Amino acid sequence: MKIAVTSVSGQLGAAIATKLIQIIGSENVIGIARTPKKAKHLNIEVRSGDYNNREEFDKALKDVDAVLLVSGMDEPQKRIQQHRNVIEAAKSNNVKKIVYTSIVGAEENNAFSPIVQSNRQTEKDIQNSGLDWVIGRNGIYIEPDIEYIDTYIKEGEIRNCAENGKCPYTSRTELAYAYTKMLTEDKHNGKVYNLVGEPITQAQLANVINEVYGTNLTFNSVSVESYAKERKAQLGDFMGTVIAGIYEGILKGAYNVQSDYIKATNRPHKSTLEIIKDIKQHN
Numbered sequence: 031m032k033i034a035v036t037s038v039s040g041q042l043g044a045a046i047a048t049k050l051i052q053i054i055g056s057e058n059v060i061g062i063a064r065t066p067k068k069a070k071h072l073n074i075e076v077r078s079g080d081y082n083n084r085e086e087f088d089k090a091l092k093d094v095d096a097v098l099l100v101s102g103m104d105e106p107q108k109r110i111q112q113h114r115n116v117i118e119a120a121k122s123n124n125v126k127k128i129v130y131t132s133i134v135g136a137e138e139n140n141a142f143s144p145i146v147q148s149n150r151q152t153e154k155d156i157q158n159s160g161l162d163w164v165i166g167r168n169g170i171y172i173e174p175d176i177e178y179i180d181t182y183i184k185e186g187e188i189r190n191c192a193e194n195g196k197c198p199y200t201s202r203t204e205l206a207y208a209y210t211k212m213l214t215e216d217k218h219n220g221k222v223y224n225l226v227g228e229p230i231t232q233a234q235l236a237n238v239i240n241e242v243y244g245t246n247l248t249f250n251s252v253s254v255e256s257y258a259k260e261r262k263a264q265l266g267d268f269m270g271t272v273i274a275g276i277y278e279g280i281l282k283g284a285y286n287v288q289s290d291y292i293k294a295t296n297r298p299h300k301s302t303l304e305i306i307k308d309i310k311q312h313n
Protein backbone atom coordinates (compact mmCIF):
# COMPACT_ATOMS: atom_id res chain seq x y z
CA MET A 31 0.00 0.00 0.00
CA LYS A 32 1.49 3.34 -1.13
CA ILE A 33 0.48 6.42 0.85
CA ALA A 34 1.22 9.98 -0.30
CA VAL A 35 1.45 12.97 2.04
CA THR A 36 1.01 16.50 0.62
CA SER A 37 2.85 19.58 1.94
CA VAL A 38 5.49 17.16 3.19
CA SER A 39 8.02 20.01 3.30
CA GLY A 40 5.99 21.54 6.15
CA GLN A 41 6.08 20.58 9.79
CA LEU A 42 2.77 18.69 9.98
CA GLY A 43 3.30 16.85 6.67
CA ALA A 44 6.83 15.85 7.70
CA ALA A 45 5.65 14.67 11.12
CA ILE A 46 2.97 12.48 9.51
CA ALA A 47 5.37 11.08 6.88
CA THR A 48 7.93 10.28 9.59
CA LYS A 49 5.38 8.30 11.65
CA LEU A 50 4.09 6.53 8.51
CA ILE A 51 7.61 5.46 7.54
CA GLN A 52 7.88 3.71 10.93
CA ILE A 53 4.70 1.72 10.20
CA ILE A 54 4.70 0.93 6.46
CA GLY A 55 8.34 1.53 5.51
CA SER A 56 9.97 4.37 3.59
CA GLU A 57 9.49 2.59 0.22
CA ASN A 58 5.70 2.89 0.67
CA VAL A 59 5.55 6.58 1.62
CA ILE A 60 5.54 9.22 -1.12
CA GLY A 61 6.03 12.84 -0.20
CA ILE A 62 4.42 15.58 -2.29
CA ALA A 63 5.71 19.13 -1.92
CA ARG A 64 5.53 22.52 -3.58
CA THR A 65 9.26 22.76 -2.80
CA PRO A 66 10.56 19.16 -2.98
CA LYS A 67 14.14 20.01 -1.96
CA LYS A 68 12.84 21.09 1.46
CA ALA A 69 11.77 17.48 2.10
CA LYS A 70 15.08 15.77 1.22
CA HIS A 71 15.84 14.97 4.85
CA LEU A 72 12.91 12.52 4.94
CA ASN A 73 14.77 10.12 2.61
CA ILE A 74 11.65 9.14 0.67
CA GLU A 75 10.54 9.69 -2.91
CA VAL A 76 9.29 13.28 -3.14
CA ARG A 77 7.15 14.44 -6.07
CA SER A 78 6.23 17.99 -7.06
CA GLY A 79 2.80 19.23 -6.01
CA ASP A 80 1.72 22.86 -5.75
CA TYR A 81 -1.97 23.04 -4.79
CA ASN A 82 -2.48 25.58 -7.58
CA ASN A 83 -1.28 23.09 -10.19
CA ARG A 84 -3.71 20.29 -11.05
CA GLU A 85 -1.31 18.76 -13.64
CA GLU A 86 1.40 18.31 -11.01
CA PHE A 87 -1.05 16.40 -8.82
CA ASP A 88 -2.16 14.26 -11.78
CA LYS A 89 1.45 13.05 -11.95
CA ALA A 90 2.14 13.07 -8.20
CA LEU A 91 -0.77 10.76 -7.38
CA LYS A 92 0.13 8.01 -9.88
CA ASP A 93 0.16 4.53 -8.28
CA VAL A 94 -0.93 5.92 -4.93
CA ASP A 95 -3.51 4.05 -2.82
CA ALA A 96 -4.26 6.70 -0.22
CA VAL A 97 -3.45 10.40 0.08
CA LEU A 98 -3.20 12.62 3.14
CA LEU A 99 -4.21 16.17 2.19
CA VAL A 100 -2.72 18.78 4.51
CA SER A 101 -4.84 21.92 4.54
CA GLY A 102 -3.30 24.78 2.53
CA MET A 103 -2.04 28.09 3.85
CA ASP A 104 -3.53 30.52 1.34
CA GLU A 105 -6.46 32.89 1.76
CA PRO A 106 -9.62 30.89 2.53
CA GLN A 107 -11.34 31.38 -0.83
CA LYS A 108 -8.25 30.25 -2.78
CA ARG A 109 -7.89 27.12 -0.65
CA ILE A 110 -11.18 25.59 -1.81
CA GLN A 111 -10.07 25.31 -5.45
CA GLN A 112 -6.53 24.32 -4.43
CA HIS A 113 -7.90 21.41 -2.42
CA ARG A 114 -10.26 20.52 -5.31
CA ASN A 115 -7.20 20.16 -7.55
CA VAL A 116 -5.93 17.41 -5.25
CA ILE A 117 -9.34 15.72 -4.88
CA GLU A 118 -9.95 15.69 -8.67
CA ALA A 119 -6.45 14.37 -9.37
CA ALA A 120 -7.00 11.65 -6.74
CA LYS A 121 -10.24 10.62 -8.47
CA SER A 122 -8.71 10.48 -11.93
CA ASN A 123 -5.78 8.40 -10.61
CA ASN A 124 -8.11 5.90 -8.90
CA VAL A 125 -6.70 6.70 -5.47
CA LYS A 126 -8.88 4.72 -3.04
CA LYS A 127 -8.83 6.89 0.06
CA ILE A 128 -8.34 10.52 1.03
CA VAL A 129 -7.66 11.77 4.55
CA TYR A 130 -7.90 15.51 5.22
CA THR A 131 -6.45 17.68 7.98
CA SER A 132 -9.31 20.08 8.71
CA ILE A 133 -9.72 22.36 11.72
CA VAL A 134 -12.04 22.66 14.73
CA GLY A 135 -13.75 26.01 15.22
CA ALA A 136 -16.81 28.12 14.56
CA GLU A 137 -17.98 28.89 11.03
CA GLU A 138 -19.30 32.26 12.18
CA ASN A 139 -18.68 34.98 14.74
CA ASN A 140 -14.93 35.41 14.83
CA ALA A 141 -12.15 36.57 12.55
CA PHE A 142 -10.91 32.98 12.06
CA SER A 143 -14.33 31.82 10.80
CA PRO A 144 -13.62 32.31 7.05
CA ILE A 145 -10.80 29.75 7.35
CA VAL A 146 -13.08 27.32 9.20
CA GLN A 147 -15.74 27.81 6.49
CA SER A 148 -13.29 27.02 3.71
CA ASN A 149 -12.18 23.87 5.56
CA ARG A 150 -15.83 22.79 5.93
CA GLN A 151 -16.31 23.23 2.16
CA THR A 152 -13.33 20.96 1.50
CA GLU A 153 -14.78 18.43 3.95
CA LYS A 154 -17.99 18.41 1.87
CA ASP A 155 -16.02 18.12 -1.38
CA ILE A 156 -14.18 15.10 0.03
CA GLN A 157 -17.36 13.50 1.37
CA ASN A 158 -18.90 13.87 -2.11
CA SER A 159 -15.81 12.60 -3.97
CA GLY A 160 -16.85 8.95 -4.09
CA LEU A 161 -13.51 7.95 -2.51
CA ASP A 162 -13.19 6.41 0.94
CA TRP A 163 -12.47 9.30 3.30
CA VAL A 164 -11.56 10.23 6.86
CA ILE A 165 -11.56 13.79 8.17
CA GLY A 166 -9.59 15.02 11.17
CA ARG A 167 -10.50 18.37 12.67
CA ASN A 168 -7.24 19.52 14.22
CA GLY A 169 -7.12 21.42 17.47
CA ILE A 170 -4.82 24.39 17.88
CA TYR A 171 -1.16 23.34 18.04
CA ILE A 172 0.80 24.16 21.18
CA GLU A 173 4.19 24.40 19.38
CA PRO A 174 3.86 28.05 18.28
CA ASP A 175 3.41 29.08 21.94
CA ILE A 176 6.60 27.27 22.85
CA GLU A 177 8.45 28.86 19.90
CA TYR A 178 7.21 32.21 21.25
CA ILE A 179 8.52 31.58 24.76
CA ASP A 180 11.44 34.02 24.51
CA THR A 181 9.00 36.82 23.70
CA TYR A 182 6.74 35.77 26.59
CA ILE A 183 9.78 35.84 28.91
CA LYS A 184 10.88 39.26 27.61
CA GLU A 185 7.39 40.63 28.15
CA GLY A 186 6.94 38.72 31.43
CA GLU A 187 3.46 37.68 30.41
CA ILE A 188 1.22 35.80 28.01
CA ARG A 189 -1.05 38.52 26.63
CA ASN A 190 -4.05 37.94 24.39
CA CYS A 191 -7.83 38.30 24.28
CA ALA A 192 -8.86 34.76 25.32
CA GLU A 193 -9.84 35.73 28.94
CA ASN A 194 -10.97 32.52 30.70
CA GLY A 195 -11.86 30.69 27.49
CA LYS A 196 -10.69 27.07 27.34
CA CYS A 197 -8.68 25.64 24.45
CA PRO A 198 -8.02 21.91 24.06
CA TYR A 199 -4.51 22.19 22.61
CA THR A 200 -2.90 19.43 20.58
CA SER A 201 0.55 19.05 18.98
CA ARG A 202 1.82 18.11 15.55
CA THR A 203 3.25 14.90 17.03
CA GLU A 204 -0.08 13.88 18.56
CA LEU A 205 -1.81 14.68 15.27
CA ALA A 206 0.74 12.71 13.26
CA TYR A 207 0.09 9.63 15.41
CA ALA A 208 -3.67 9.93 14.82
CA TYR A 209 -3.31 10.46 11.05
CA THR A 210 -1.17 7.34 10.61
CA LYS A 211 -3.96 5.33 12.24
CA MET A 212 -6.63 7.03 10.13
CA LEU A 213 -4.64 6.32 6.96
CA THR A 214 -3.79 2.70 7.63
CA GLU A 215 -6.91 1.37 9.42
CA ASP A 216 -10.14 0.94 7.42
CA LYS A 217 -12.40 1.20 10.48
CA HIS A 218 -12.03 5.00 10.41
CA ASN A 219 -13.44 5.38 6.89
CA GLY A 220 -16.45 7.73 6.79
CA LYS A 221 -15.62 9.30 10.19
CA VAL A 222 -15.03 12.93 11.21
CA TYR A 223 -12.82 13.17 14.31
CA ASN A 224 -12.09 16.14 16.57
CA LEU A 225 -8.37 15.71 17.24
CA VAL A 226 -7.96 17.73 20.42
CA GLY A 227 -6.52 17.31 23.91
CA GLU A 228 -7.60 18.56 27.34
CA PRO A 229 -9.23 22.01 27.53
CA ILE A 230 -7.16 24.57 29.45
CA THR A 231 -7.27 28.34 30.02
CA GLN A 232 -4.42 30.70 29.16
CA ALA A 233 -3.68 31.07 32.90
CA GLN A 234 -3.31 27.27 33.13
CA LEU A 235 -1.09 27.32 30.05
CA ALA A 236 1.15 29.93 31.73
CA ASN A 237 1.38 27.66 34.80
CA VAL A 238 2.36 24.63 32.71
CA ILE A 239 5.04 26.60 30.85
CA ASN A 240 6.31 27.91 34.22
CA GLU A 241 6.49 24.35 35.58
CA VAL A 242 8.44 22.97 32.60
CA TYR A 243 10.66 25.95 31.74
CA GLY A 244 11.06 27.48 35.24
CA THR A 245 9.64 30.79 33.99
CA ASN A 246 7.47 33.19 35.95
CA LEU A 247 4.82 34.08 33.39
CA THR A 248 1.39 35.42 34.19
CA PHE A 249 -1.58 35.69 31.84
CA ASN A 250 -3.04 39.11 31.12
CA SER A 251 -6.14 39.59 29.02
CA VAL A 252 -6.69 42.48 26.62
CA SER A 253 -9.74 43.35 24.51
CA VAL A 254 -10.37 41.63 21.17
CA GLU A 255 -10.03 44.98 19.38
CA SER A 256 -6.71 45.98 20.92
CA TYR A 257 -5.25 42.48 20.45
CA ALA A 258 -6.28 42.42 16.77
CA LYS A 259 -4.68 45.85 16.28
CA GLU A 260 -1.45 44.73 17.95
CA ARG A 261 -1.22 41.46 15.95
CA LYS A 262 -1.96 43.15 12.62
CA ALA A 263 0.73 45.77 13.29
CA GLN A 264 3.24 42.97 13.94
CA LEU A 265 2.20 40.28 11.44
CA GLY A 266 0.36 42.14 8.68
CA ASP A 267 -3.37 42.11 7.97
CA PHE A 268 -3.84 38.46 6.94
CA MET A 269 -1.78 36.62 9.59
CA GLY A 270 -2.61 39.24 12.25
CA THR A 271 -6.33 38.66 11.65
CA VAL A 272 -5.86 34.87 11.69
CA ILE A 273 -3.94 34.87 14.99
CA ALA A 274 -6.25 37.37 16.72
CA GLY A 275 -9.23 35.39 15.39
CA ILE A 276 -7.86 32.21 16.98
CA TYR A 277 -7.73 33.84 20.44
CA GLU A 278 -11.15 35.42 19.92
CA GLY A 279 -12.34 31.88 19.13
CA ILE A 280 -10.80 30.58 22.38
CA LEU A 281 -12.61 33.36 24.28
CA LYS A 282 -15.90 32.26 22.73
CA GLY A 283 -15.29 28.53 23.31
CA ALA A 284 -15.11 27.81 19.56
CA TYR A 285 -12.47 25.05 19.87
CA ASN A 286 -13.75 23.55 23.11
CA VAL A 287 -15.30 20.49 21.50
CA GLN A 288 -15.57 16.87 22.62
CA SER A 289 -12.36 15.01 21.74
CA ASP A 290 -12.48 11.97 19.45
CA TYR A 291 -8.75 11.37 19.81
CA ILE A 292 -9.19 8.04 21.55
CA LYS A 293 -11.53 6.81 18.77
CA ALA A 294 -8.86 7.62 16.19
CA THR A 295 -5.92 6.16 18.08
CA ASN A 296 -7.17 3.80 20.78
CA ARG A 297 -5.20 5.75 23.38
CA PRO A 298 -5.78 8.99 25.34
CA HIS A 299 -4.38 12.29 24.03
CA LYS A 300 -1.31 13.40 25.98
CA SER A 301 -1.81 16.17 28.55
CA THR A 302 -0.49 19.66 27.81
CA LEU A 303 2.15 19.11 30.51
CA GLU A 304 3.37 15.88 28.87
CA ILE A 305 3.46 17.50 25.43
CA ILE A 306 5.43 20.53 26.59
CA LYS A 307 7.87 18.30 28.52
CA ASP A 308 8.37 16.24 25.31
CA ILE A 309 8.99 19.38 23.25
CA LYS A 310 11.56 20.65 25.78
CA GLN A 311 13.31 17.28 25.86
CA HIS A 312 13.61 17.11 22.05
CA ASN A 313 14.90 20.68 21.55
Ligand SMILES: NC(=O)c1ccc[n+]([C@@H]2O[C@H](COP(=O)([O-])OP(=O)(O)OC[C@H]3O[C@@H](n4cnc5c(N)ncnc54)[C@H](OP(=O)(O)O)[C@@H]3O)[C@@H](O)[C@H]2O)c1
Pocket residue numbers: 037038039040041042043063064065068079080081082100101102103104133168169170171
Ligand atom coordinates in the same frame (compact mmCIF):
# COMPACT_ATOMS: atom_id res chain seq x y z
N1 LIG B 1 -4.08 23.81 14.04
C1 LIG B 1 -3.22 24.80 14.09
O1 LIG B 1 -2.92 25.36 15.16
C2 LIG B 1 -2.55 25.25 12.85
C3 LIG B 1 -1.50 26.16 12.95
C4 LIG B 1 -0.86 26.52 11.77
C5 LIG B 1 -1.26 26.00 10.57
N2 LIG B 1 -2.30 25.13 10.52
C6 LIG B 1 -2.75 24.53 9.26
O2 LIG B 1 -2.06 23.30 9.14
C7 LIG B 1 -1.33 23.25 7.91
C8 LIG B 1 0.04 22.64 8.12
O3 LIG B 1 0.73 23.33 9.10
P1 LIG B 1 2.29 23.19 9.30
O4 LIG B 1 2.51 23.26 10.73
O5 LIG B 1 2.81 22.03 8.54
O6 LIG B 1 2.76 24.54 8.59
P2 LIG B 1 4.18 24.85 7.95
O7 LIG B 1 5.26 24.10 8.65
O8 LIG B 1 4.28 26.33 7.86
O9 LIG B 1 4.07 24.25 6.47
C9 LIG B 1 3.21 24.77 5.53
C10 LIG B 1 3.25 23.86 4.35
O10 LIG B 1 2.29 24.30 3.41
C11 LIG B 1 2.91 24.20 2.14
N3 LIG B 1 2.22 25.02 1.16
C12 LIG B 1 1.90 26.30 1.21
N4 LIG B 1 1.31 26.68 0.06
C13 LIG B 1 1.26 25.59 -0.74
C14 LIG B 1 0.79 25.34 -2.04
N5 LIG B 1 0.25 26.31 -2.79
N6 LIG B 1 0.88 24.09 -2.55
C15 LIG B 1 1.44 23.09 -1.81
N7 LIG B 1 1.93 23.27 -0.56
C16 LIG B 1 1.83 24.51 -0.04
C17 LIG B 1 4.31 24.66 2.39
O11 LIG B 1 5.14 24.35 1.29
P3 LIG B 1 6.58 25.07 1.04
O12 LIG B 1 7.56 24.27 1.83
O13 LIG B 1 6.77 24.99 -0.42
O14 LIG B 1 6.44 26.48 1.55
C18 LIG B 1 4.61 23.85 3.63
O15 LIG B 1 4.92 22.52 3.29
C19 LIG B 1 -1.24 24.67 7.45
O16 LIG B 1 -1.21 24.65 6.08
C20 LIG B 1 -2.50 25.31 8.03
O17 LIG B 1 -3.60 25.11 7.17
C21 LIG B 1 -2.92 24.74 11.64
